Amino acid sequence: MSRQTRAIIHPKALQANFSRLQPSLPSRAIAVIKADAYGHGAVNVASALRDRCECFAVAICDEVHPLREAGITQPVVVLEGPHDKQDCVVAKSSNCILVVHNQVQLEWLSELPPQHRPVIWLKVDSGMHRLGFSVQEAARVLAENSWLTEQPCVLVTHFACADEPDNPFNAQQIEQFNQIAVNSGLPVCMANSAATLAHPETSGAWCRLGIGMYGATPLANETAKALSLEAAMTLQAEVIGLHRIKKGESVGYSQTWFADRDSVIATVGIGYADGYPRHCPSGTPVIVNGHRAALAGRVSMDMITVDVTDIPEVSLQDKVELWGRQLPVDEVAAWAGTISYELTTRVSTRVPRVLEQISEGA
Ligand SMILES: Cc1ncc(COP(=O)(O)O)c(C=O)c1O
16 A cells, blocks of 8 residues: 555544434434445444444345454345345345345245244335335235234335425325325334435434435535534545646646646546546646645546645645545535545545544543
């Protein structure tokens, strides 16, 4: 790890954000750590939350094994449920809860001897039309498979527009879901980070906290800072080259940036192969020695170039923050025309995740 490019993970921020988002009892929070905890490292995040989180969630069964190998013992909800019969067999011994969303999964599970069946939650499609049984199908499934309600079944659904609290589709989904939730009397799990904040009445028995826990905003019209959420990842690199160029000269591939004055350009050791988005245009902010500077020219595979003309005394090996504590990931995502979820999950395996040590007494 001679190159100083790092994703520094802040456990205190994860803990603070988790507490901040936790709904009031009797609702309980599941920490969503799928996709390697949105790029933060699933074991890092589960370890940071080990003493305060009762249950984790991943997308697929394969994501459970590293957690168990790291000694994480809490139940893990598998949001896509089983992808084959073997997933069903392994789920019980690995203390997984499978969210079942289609008939084939249901058949795999019903063929297992009852004592080998894991806990099963049922996914209801309340309008997103991505996964789940319709309200009518779910009612039939529950009626035809009484074994489902003889185990600790929870009804699960997912909002399409929770990041827009005033979107009327939220109320439509709640109304649709309530048709089965109220009739069945089963506990429910509906809310993601956005709904937990903006529609606390949807927190149900369990809510599922993802992006807010990582310190990015779940809401389209609020910043993370306004919601008192702290960055859980700082993506950092260092200056590996410095060039004085003349007014009128260009920087980088395809000559997309020309200096409008004599300029100093810092080359920084991170590129799109590390997960820094190639879509970031010139002007995208980065932090050099605590000062804002701007990307100048195309993002390359392993490097970016930054206009540091106005920043005092930049030297080789100076630290550069691409996003994190000094520069919200949401802001960089907006420059890249995407969302924070994509930026953090795309930080590549070439970038070491370094868990910030919590100092004594801190
Ligand atoms: C089914 C499901 N539940 C919960 C979440 C967590 O959502 P958020 O990260 O917006 O809190 C996700 C995220 O993609 C999801 O797909």
